[in-house]
Amino acid sequence: MPILWLFLIVSGIAIAGYYLGLARVMQSAGGDRRHMHSLPSYYGGNVAIKAAVPALLLMLVWLLVQPMIVNNSVSALIPDSAIDENSSRGLVLSEVRRAADGLNRAVAQGTMHADLANDPQADPDEVTSRLQDAGAIVTSQITRPILNAAQSYRQQTQRGNLLMSGAVIVLALLGALWGLRGAQADFRARNVVETAVKMLLIGAASIAILTTLGIVLSLVFNTIEFFRLYPASDFFFGTNWAPSFSGRGGSSDLGVLPLLWGTFYISVVALAVAIPIGLFAAVYLSEYASNGVRAVAKPLLEVLAGIPTIVYGLFALLTVGPLLVSVFGRDGLGIMQAGTAVITAGLVMGIMLIPFVSSLSDDIINAVPQAMRDGSYGLGATKSETIRQVVLPAALPGIVGAILLAASRAIGETMIVVLGAGAAARLSLNPFDAMTTVTAKIVSQLTGDADFASPEALVAFALGMTLFVITLALNVFALYIVRKYREQYD
């Protein structure tokens, strides 16, 4: 792994630079640290930062840019005729990458001579069989254009890696020299080091922005690509969801409405379970419970929020579903066909959301000033009347915010609906029917083996965009409500 080695070499240069810087500044101060502007370690740190940071940044950028350049130039090598009718350039390129990996592996194992690996006239059949001997994953016979492209890919990557190693090491050395030149007693090393550290801190904080940007860009580009292949109006207003399974057929119906309906219905069922239980639990915990009860019950309820969603999914599929079928199914009331249904997923999701509602509401109810309660008691109201007519209205904005956050959580929840709600997309009012959601369909469209360039796979990005926009709007709205009314009583 050359990248690891390169990293270690750069780190080595930085460490060596640190001690060289120390020694040099000691010499320049005549061995007396009182003559230095900063503590000696700052002079060493100055050299180390100047050696490591630019070099590692160059390495990072290079690693990101090089594959793009190589892919483009290799892609130009493949004529259109070499691409099968039911394939795409992307698939052929990944085939090329696999072949190149296989060549590397075969040469590393010694089963193939380096000359053969680079020979553009080499017999593709022979290369294929050698690669298979070496244990490389080659899906099919390598054709001549693919072989040549793979060889070119391999050579360019090797050349690029070599160039990168050289450039990075030279840059690290130059940086170290630059730092060493400044290792004089009157150099303000601390200020330089602290500015650099502050830059690193800002960089770390900016990752949040980069992540959001990454999410938005990856969703937007692929969604635009999807709408180029599939009309947007059919997606937003279509009432039928029936993707074709071949992955390339043009006969898919990809209407989002049944999925949105399923998402909405399941979330409503979940909230219908979670809101009353969560709210009453919060009221009881904050107004009635003794300290002992509160110390036990609150953490226990919060355990429900810490359990991974896959556990709830399995609980829905294997425990709650069969239980509901035995009551409402053919042997019972006869209105439920299978264990996976809206009611199953909604019920289990509701259980998961109880602590969300209760913890947040509990905090908000506790934040209502005691004076308001005392005033109400003074007028002769009972405790429950005070809660219903004074405390809850005062806490209402916060509670609404908490419920909205829980709703956004319910809409974005994946594993419970994947396992508990079924796979059929339908518009129905019966909660005992199987339905499916946006999140469940994102999983099923992206984990199949459909080609990434087909509308059946790209629709997942459009679904992701829809989901992202809905949850974002809910979150922003919830935060707005909480913020707007929060300081009313302070």
Next chain:
Amino acid sequence: MSDASLSSGAAPKPRGKSLLVQDARTRKRNAAEKRFRAYGMTAILIGLFFLVVLAVSIIRSGAPAFTQTVVDVEFTLTEEQYTAAEGELFKTKAYEGLLIEEIRTALDARGIEVAFDADAIQRLLGKPGGTLREHYRANEQDLGSPVAFKLAAASRVDGYLTGRVTRDALQDSRFLQGSDLDLIDALVDAGIITRAFNWNFITGADSGVDNPGGAGIGASVVGSFFMMLVVLALSLPIGVAASIYLEEFAPQNRFTDLIEVNISNLAAVPSIVFGILGLAVFIQFMHLPQSAPLVGGLVLTLMTLPTIIISTRASLKSVPPSIRDAALGVGASKMQAVFHHVLPLAMPGILTGTIIGLAQALGETAPLLLIGMVGFVARGYPDGVLAGFTEPNSAMPAQIYTWAARADASFYEKAWGGIIILLIFLLTMNIIAIILRRRFERRW
């Protein structure tokens, strides 16, 4: 005094009400009060009831995954039998014949009579001949002395003994026939079929769709471990650095506001959206290897960063300003005050938050499915530490999902068992976090 003298003249008007006797309205109000209180109590009890049901169903359904049905035979192979068996054309068949005779004598010795043939043994044990042959070829010194074999029984035998497969519901197939059940009963009576702890479940890898008995979670535990290493190595330094900047250095301006808004939004973005991000950016755009724990770790890092930043900021905030002022007063720079004094004092809180963030990441499934870390790629242990990061592997929750999604009901038991292991890890992490908090938390 004048009031008293006035009223003393007139007879006191009886108000008709006594404090000691409740009137209808008061009774109603008090009843409403009691009802309200009862609703609250019921809500708590319902919540706790769900928790108990969840725990019971996990333990009850998952415990069988840790044991497995084994056929316990003591087997002696003489040197002559060995050479004879090795000389035959169908070598494993020869071993199987020897095994059947051994079982027959064991049954005869206990006076149990039941008819069975080689096919029945194969249905019960898979291919026991191969296992025997492998053992003796590897350990030739065992020849001639008795060796106790514990041969794993097929998953349907397991199912019969645990009640999943019943005699009435059984349809004769190449997997199990009605007559085999008599044999199983006889072997159980003879003490030849027993249950043993299933080490393979803890150390093994996914075994494919056809072999629920051999499925193990070990490989995906390793996958999860490498993923958590990536998450820890990236999210702790980045999260701490970002929180220090926001809490200690950031000026009040638009850039800071932008960061704050982004962090609070990312904390509420559905996890599957992070999976889409990972797929589009790390795999399609950067061409990092698919299904690799490295990519999974990167995705989960981005997902846990907001959690870690929020808890780190809280613990930085709880360090009193007097500490900073004292450091600045004796001549430390702002950076020195933060790194030498504030950060060490905030460290316990930061570690607690990090562990809780890691625990959250460990249980996350949906984003991993999108980047290809599904259960069936966890076919074995990675060779080497570097390969552990880049070779295709799965993670515990994804492995559990794969088992739960398989049609064969024997996998459900494995899925529950996997959940027990996952929860043990989560519980350990949370207990460590609680201990850290208890031990090092400082109130100022």
